[in-house]
């Protein structure tokens with residue numbers, strides 16, 4: 001394929017991106033807030049989940065995102081999926097994205113598995129005919145043939161991830177985002193997913209992969225992004241990123 005010309009093409013550009021969340025829903029002003037100095041960059045109860053994050057991704061790169069719990073990894077994937085928008089800076093994504101970033105895979109609870117497959121694949125640009133052609137293969141991959149007409153909400157967590165991964169990995173979007181959700185699947189299914197991810201990478205797709213498993217990160221990724229306290233502290237080859245993370249927080 002056009003691997004050489006693709007190698008130089010920037011498909012994602014994140015510049016000084018910041019995203020701010022409310023710490024709690026009511027977000028009432030505390031006594032301390034009343035006396036806080038002017039010019040605060042955040043309003044009371046708000047915090048920056050990510051700030052000053054900049055990087056570029058070229059077509060075909062496989063990027064592992066590492067960091068402790070709550071450091072902004074999923075938020076970063078959501079920025080790339082454009083399901084959240086930055087409060088500061090800019091995120092430009094030049095190609096289509098197939099995101100598996102929440103256990104629900106964006107599926108609708110009350111719809112059957114079948115309807116969800118058609119809805120999700122349709123939203124990503126597949127025609128009904130194309131979905132018809134892939135439907136059996138998707139269900140077979142997920143191994144949930146007996147549950148095709150079951151409402152999605154009645155599936156177990158592992159089954160939800162199976163069908164979501166089966167659909168997402170059959171889309172033709174050039175960028176694939178995989179959050180830790182695969183950890184919910186059993187070992188046999190995870191192995192199948194990992195083989196599929198390798199096929200997608202071999203086909204030139206771009207991957208963002210969040211994982212707490214050093215083995216999986218080193219298996220798939222060439223480059224790592226290390227997030228800590230909402231900042232991108234290291235953007236380097238994956239081995240270097242894993243070593244630094246282990247040195248900072250490893251046992």
Ligand SMILES: Nc1ncnc2c1ncn2[C@@H]1O[C@H](COP(=O)(O)OP(=O)(O)OP(=O)(O)O)[C@@H](O)[C@H]1O
Pocket residue numbers: 021022023049067068069070071072073074075076
């Ligand atoms: N919609 C939201 N509203 C408010 N706070 C949020 C929201 N989404 C995420 N956060 C907060 O932003 C911070 C970063 O969360 P994020 O899910 O990106 O972390 P993470 O690095 O993926 O963590 P984990 O390894 O536990 O999955 C956390 O403090 C989290 O509580």
